[in-house]
Amino acid sequence: MSLNHIPELLAPAGSIESLKAAVNSGADAVYISGKKFGARQFARNFSQDEMEQAIEYAHLRGVKVYVTVNTLVKESELPLVARNLLEIYSSGADAIIVQDLGVARLAKQLVPQLDLHCSTQMTIHNPQGVNWAAENDFKRVVLAREMSLEDIKKTARQIPRKIELEVFAHGAICYSYSGQCLISSFIGGRSGNRGMCAQPCRKKYQLITGNTDKYGKYQEGREIPLKDHYLLSTRDLAIYSHLDRISEAPVDSIKIEGRMRPPEYVANVVKVYREALDSIARGQWKVREEDVSKLKMSFNRGTTKGWLMGASYQSMMGRSNPGNRGLYLSKVVNYDKKNGQTILKIKTKVNPEKGDGILFKQLDNEGKSDNLWGTILEHSPEVKKDYLSLKLRKKVEIGSSVYITRRKSLIDWANHLVSNPQLPHQISLDLQIDWNREMVPIIKVTASPAWQDNNVEIEFKADFAMEKAIKQPLSQETIIKQLKKTGGTPFLIRSISLNYPGDLFTPIGNLNHLRRQILQRIQDKILKTNKPSAKDIKSIRTQFSQLTKDFNLEESVLEESSQERYSLKKESMALKDKPIFTLKDGPIINQTDSGEKISRPINLAIYVDGTPSVEAALQAGCRRIYFQPKIEVNTEGKSPHACLKHSHDYKAYFYRMDLLIREAATLCQDYGSDLVWKWPDITSRMFISGAIHLLNNLPQKSISGVMFGGIGALWALQNNSYPVNLHGSGSMNIWNHLTVEQLLSPHVSSLKSITLSPELPREELKKVVLKIQSIVPHCELEFMVQGNLEALVSEDCLLQVMGDEMFVEKFNDPHQFLGIKDIKNRIFPVEIDAECRTHISNSVELCHLDHIPSLQDMGFGHLVIDSRNKPVDYVLTMLSTYQKALELTSQQGSQLGKKLNSLKKKVKKISNGGITSGNFLRGVNDDY
Numbered sequence: 001m002s003l004n005h006i007p008e009l010l011a012p013a014g015s016i017e018s019l020k021a022a023v024n025s026g027a028d029a030v031y032i033s034g035k036k037f038g039a040r041q042f043a044r045n046f047s048q049d050e051m052e053q054a055i056e057y058a059h060l061r062g063v064k065v066y067v068t069v070n071t072l073v074k075e076s077e078l079p080l081v082a083r084n085l086l087e088i089y090s091s092g093a094d095a096i097i098v099q100d101l102g103v104a105r106l107a108k109q110l111v112p113q114l115d116l117h118c119s120t121q122m123t124i125h126n127p128q129g130v131n132w133a134a135e136n137d138f139k140r141v142v143l144a145r146e147m148s149l150e151d152i153k154k155t156a157r158q159i160p161r162k163i164e165l166e167v168f169a170h171g172a173i174c175y176s177y178s179g180q181c182l183i184s185s186f187i188g189g190r191s192g193n194r195g196m197c198a199q200p201c202r203k204k205y206q207l208i209t210g211n212t213d214k215y216g217k218y219q220e221g222r223e224i225p226l227k228d229h230y231l232l233s234t235r236d237l238a239i240y241s242h243l244d245r246i247s248e249a250p251v252d253s254i255k256i257e258g259r260m261r262p263p264e265y266v267a268n269v270v271k272v273y274r275e276a277l278d279s280i281a282r283g284q285w286k287v288r289e290e291d292v293s294k295l296k297m298s299f300n301r302g303t304t305k306g307w308l309m310g311a312s313y314q315s316m317m318g319r320s321n322p323g324n325r326g327l328y329l330s331k332v333v334n335y336d337k338k339n340g341q342t343i344l345k346i347k348t349k350v351n352p353e354k355g356d357g358i359l360f361k362q363l364d365n366e367g368k369s370d371n372l373w374g375t376i377l378e379h380s381p382e383v384k385k386d387y388l389s390l391k392l393r394k395k396v397e398i399g400s401s402v403y404i405t406r407r408k409s410l411i412d413w414a415n416h417l418v419s420n421p422q423l424p425h426q427i428s429l430d431l432q433i434d435w436n437r438e439m440v441p442i443i444k445v446t447a448s449p450a451w452q453d454n455n456v457e458i459e460f461k462a463d464f465a466m467e468k469a470i471k472q473p474l475s476q477e478t479i480i481k482q483l484k485k486t487g488g489t490p491f492l493i494r495s496i497s498l499n500y501p502g503d504l505f506t507p508i509g510n511l512n513h514l515r516r517q518i519l520q521r522i523q524d525k526i527l528k529t530n531k532p533s534a535k536d537i538k539s540i541r542t543q544f545s546q547l548t549k550d551f552n553l554e555e556s557v558l559e560e561s562s563q564e565r566y567s568l569k570k571e572s573m574a575l576k577d578k579p580i581f582t583l584k585d586g587p588i589i590n591q592t593d594s595g596e597k598i599s600r601p602i603n604l605a606i607y608v609d610g611t612p613s614v615e616a617a618l619q620a621g622c623r624r625i626y627f628q629p630k631i632e633v634n635t636e637g638k639s640p641h642a643c644l645k646h647s648h649d650y651k652a653y654f655y656r657m658d659l660l661i662r663e664a665a666t667l668c669q670d671y672g673s674d675l676v677w678k679w680p681d682i683t684s685r686m687f688i689s690g691a692i693h694l695l696n697n698l699p700q701k702s703i704s705g706v707m708f709g710g711i712g713a714l715w716a717l718q719n720n721s722y723p724v725n726l727h728g729s730g731s732m733n734i735w736n737h738l739t740v741e742q743l744l745s746p747h748v749s750s751l752k753s754i755t756l757s758p759e760l761p762r763e764e765l766k767k768v769v770l771k772i773q774s775i776v777p778h779c780e781l782e783f784m785v786q787g788n789l790e791a792l793v794s795e796d797c798l799l800q801v802m803g804d805e806m807f808v809e810k811f812n813d814p815h816q817f818l819g820i821k822d823i824k825n826r827i828f829p830v831e832i833d834a835e836c837r838t839h840i841s842n843s844v845e846l847c848h849l850d851h852i853p854s855l856q857d858m859g860f861g862h863l864v865i866d867s868r869n870k871p872v873d874y875v876l877t878m879l880s881t882y883q884k885a886l887e888l889t890s891q892q893g894s895q896l897g898k899k900l901n902s903l904k905k906k907v908k909k910i911s912n913g914g915i916t917s918g919n920f921l922r923g924v925n926d927d928y
Contacts, residue, residue, distance in 0.1 A: 006277045007251050011270045014043030014259035017418050019054045021267035024421040026274030029064035037084060038068045040259040041195035052091045059530045060490045062426050062451035064094040070119035072193045072735045073100045075767040079551045082110055086544050089114050092531035102738030110543060115139040121179040126685050127155040129712030133163060140164035145173055146307045146795040149249055156250035164252040167308060170269055171257025173234040175201040176792035177682060180731060183791035185759050186842045191924040201232035202322035205820040215910040216870040218817040226801055228319035231820055235318040238295055238303040241287050247280050264414035268298045293350050296327040297407040313800040326359055326405035332398050341389040342396050351388060354380040357406025360396045426450040428494040435501055439466045445522050458525050462514055469505035476500050482511040491519055604882055605862040614664045616872040618671040620879035625668060626707055628678035629660040631834045654690040665702040674704040681709030681731035682793055688716045695722045705752055718748050725752035730784055733757055737771040753780035758789055761923030769858045780861035785848035786878055787866030788829050788841035788912050797836040831869055847907050847915035850900040852889050881907055
């Protein structure tokens with residue numbers, strides 16, 4: 001019977017023990033990380049020596065190893081990343097998983113033979129993003145968890161070039177789109193994009209609402225009564241019950257999340273999925289409740305089939321509890337005072353055992369968790385008919401719910417599996433042994449790895465000679481018996497052919513030694529076939545040395561450039577009475593009598609979401625408007641829970657969008673200003689289709705450009721016929737110049753500007769700005785300086801926790817403020833977009849007004865104010881204040897710092913939550 005196609009089973013490994021657990025439980029591939037540049041820095045991870053050992057262990061058992069290099073990388077770290085890539089390549093890894101486009105660029109230059117996988121941190125969530133990856137030589141895309149199976153099927157049909165598709169199958173789910181979450185970074189400098197997330201989504205929050213003043217600053221609000229308060233906590237993904245549908249889809253790999261989980265978790269989850277996939281391959285699979293119970297006892301925060309399988313908002317979220325829920329057993333029905341025993345009524349096939357972890361949860365009258373108590377069972381439970389008795393150290397209230405959160409037998413099994421593999425042998429050996437005239441054994445070994453088409457052969461001469469037997473010669477049977485002992489190795493000696501002259505003797509120890517030689521030499525040869533050749537490594541090392549020299553040279557050049565810029569600045573100050581010319585695009589350039597350009601002061605740009613704000617920005621003198629129209633959704637006569645997500649009329653939506661853009665375009669043309677249509681950073685397949693259609697029907701030159709926030713949107717725009725400049729938003733996560741080079745490959749001549757990441761500290765900004773200017777001088781650099789910056793975007797609709805009446809009220813009153821408040825009373829603004837996604841902004845407004853001189857010295861073209869979700873008065877006040885700051889900076893007068901600080905105090909008064917310099921001064925936590 002032919003086997004059905006099944007996807008690769010990819011398992012996590014945060015330690016060598018977890019790797020062995022994954023391999024020995026049946027994983028087809030594992031993903032691991034070195035000590036740096038992996039998105040799980042709190043896992044133990046692998047040193048270089050450990051990585052080599054891990055790869056060898058896996059490869060000898062036919063398991064592939066992918067290494068994560070999936071964090072964002074600073075300009076100053078590029079040489080270190082290059083060394084890391086060289087070490088990974090030399091170790092024989094099968095692929096690297098990357099987030100940073102600059103790292104991908106570097107890998108293509110340095111180790112082009114190494115397969116590249118797009119991390120889910122790249123936020124590839126539409127067909128266009130997959131097409132971009134395929135055209136840019138990636139082997140695989142790890143799709144965003146938010147993509148549905150139907151979206152994946154449609155995506156697969158639209159890919160002109162083959163590329164592997166990978167999806168998450170089991171484990172924790174981030175609340176935000178991966179790669180787009182900055183909330184941990186904004187709160188405490190622990191960036192998720194650097195593998196240091198503090199998991200603020202697992203904390204308690206209170207939903208609040210209230211009114212705002214004329215600047216959009218929220219006033220005293222009121223708390224919205226809610227049953228649950230872990231508003232951002234998702235359930236854990238578990239698609240086990242839907243594996244048959246996944247296997248029928250164009251999915252090449254399913255991934256288990258959990259590099260921070262212990263070996264027993266990895267072993268148990270992998271084993272369940274392995275057996276299920278093998279059953280599907282045989283056409284004999286069905287869901288087993290026993291397996292479901294094992295998965296729940298391994299770890300779970302409540303399970304969901306995920307966006308992948310079309311889960312609802314309610315089934316995606318676990319807002320009542322962010323911790324391990326385990327497997328529900330029963331309720332406490334009685335307490336035996338005489339014997340000190342807690343009595344449960346048996347309701348499941350799984351009974352607790354001695355050594356298991358048990359959680360008791362008592363609920364109050366409102367159904368909330370009032371009291372939690374966990375313990376390890378010190379005694380075996382007693383079973384009598386339908387009741388089970390537990391001897392505990394304390395009395396538990398009758399009515400408490402009981403869960404198994406830790407299964408000792410599963411842990412013991414996993415620990416045994418790590419040390420005693422139970423997988424069938426996958427490398428068969430055929431031995432041919434002859435003896436020469438000196439009675440030295442000549443051995444020829446042919447290995448047949450199950451995962452390879454070609455055999456591997458070695459031939460060698462033993463390092464001992466046998467001698468004529470005096471009393472008891474060795475028989476053929478004895479020689480074969482000793483050589484066949486391969487226990488604890490991945491080898492099985494299938495056949496031994498002896499041309500034995502007979503009547504020979506050697507100590508048994510020599511035969512054991514020979515057996516070890518055979519296994520070691522064939523192992524070395526097999527491993528060698530999975531590693532790059534010495535010639536290739538030497539060539540790469542030579543290239544690496546040259547690359548390192550280039551980096552060091554560039555560092556020196558950048559220093560000279562910085563000094564030159566300082567000198568030019570002083571010369572510019574001396575020439576401040578010379579004529580100043582305003583260019584058509586807006587920038588101001590000081591010139592000498594000979595016409596030599598000296599410096600280029602910064603201009604302002606602004607994000608707005610309504611035409612009144614567009615007009616206000618123009619009146620304030622702003623010459624670049626990024627317009628992201630907010631389309632109000634009509635919920636009249638409909639269930640708001642349905643209309644915003646599943647029944648939204650995209651045709652009507654883009655009709656309204658068209659009207660708003662044309663209205664804004666007319667205003668900008670009257671003022672001679674640039675209008676840039678800002679697309680959302682998350683652009684669904686339906687949005688891109690409608691947006692491209694709208695774009696192609698706009699009058700020529702009505703807008704000057706489009707701002708994109710994802711590589712799928714970039715791909716769609718660069719292949720579009722409408723002539724338009726492209727602008728990259730901060731969501732592109734640009735931390736180094738190689739990322740820009742990758743964006744320009746294939747060449748994107750229309751890339752007008754890029755916004756650097758708000759996570760970058762000042763010193764790194766200096767380096768990356770100078771470097772980018774040296775390679776793409778035509779591309780303007782922008783930086784966010786003001787606003788409640790977006791901290792995350794989620795496919796969840798947070799308003800689902802509210803009743804329908806309040807839900808509709810929010811959309812009918814756009815001036816009503818909505819936010820979430822944490823235990824420190826920080827309030828994070830919340831917005832729900834037309835596609836029902838949740839956008840959460842930082843609780844404090846970014847303000848770089850007093851850093852304008854420093855930013856101007858760096859060479860930025862535009863400073864950007866984010867005034868989305870703000871009224872007109874905010875737009876006018878902020879622009880006029882920053883314009884004043886620019887004028888003061890250009891004058892370079894005395895007491896500049898004092899004057900800027902005075903303006904900063906004015907800004908603080910109208911800013912939501914106060915002001916912060918964000919990561920600009922403190923940077924991000926780099927304690928790798």
